[in-house]
Amino acid sequence: MKAFIFDMDGVIIDSEPIHFEVEIGTVKYFGAEITQQQLENYVGMTAPEMWNEIRNEYKLAHPVEEILAYQLENKIKALRASELEPIEGIKEVIEGLKQRQIPVGIASSSSPEFIKEVLLKFGLTEYFDCIVSGEEVPKGKPAPDVYLKAAEQLGVKPEDCVVLEDSSHGVTAAKAAGMRCIGYVNVNSGNQDLSRADLIVSSIHDINLDDLSRL
Structure with a gap:
């Protein structure tokens, strides 16, 4: 080595609980529903690749760039507020x-x-x-x-x-x-x-x- x-x-x-919580909230904000179990399939993927797949599967109308900006802002807020x-x-x-x-x-x-x-x-x-x-x-x-x-x-x-x-x-x-x-x-x-x-x-x-x- x-x-x-x-x-x-x-x-x-x-940090995965933060990711799951924010991602569930992000999908809901943009008009759909997703569960943590469904999100587990995307663990380890980059956000752009994940949100491209989710956007297509859940028929989200907003562009990926807007979704990414929303979820990143909220993840950083959640991280800063956490006691992790x-x-x-x-x-x-x-x-x-x-x-x-x-x-x-x-x-x-x-x-x-x-x-x-x-x-x-x-x-x-x-x-x-x-x-x-x-x-x-x-x-x-x-x-x-x-x-x-x-x-x-x-x-x-x-x-x-x-x-x-x-x-x-x-x-x-x-x-x-x-x-x-x-x-x-x-x-x-x-x-x-x-x-x-x-x-x-x-x-x-x-x-x-x-x-x-x-x-």
């Missing part, structure tokens, strides 16, 4: 990687604006050697683009990277990039198929940095 790449939502912070803390154990993993001089990055499907808000809220910006949004590459997860871009920015070959993910789309993206992947079972991320991950953990505390060579 020469680099470690984190997904963000559901891995660094338990980083997921238990995640800071210790990040600090452990830094102590071992292993480069760390973020490869998230969230927008650059939301990633920035999260890292500022928790004072984590300085920990990461690269930050890549799925909206900054040609295709979001489950395509491997965001992870390949992160590896490129870190100056490491994809096969020398380990990824931490909580969604089926994210695991698929990491494996498609040729990386090893830890699947984190986060109950708040919904019903996610992590079976393709090389290692599955139910707690961040179960990640042993000295034992990752077995991946």
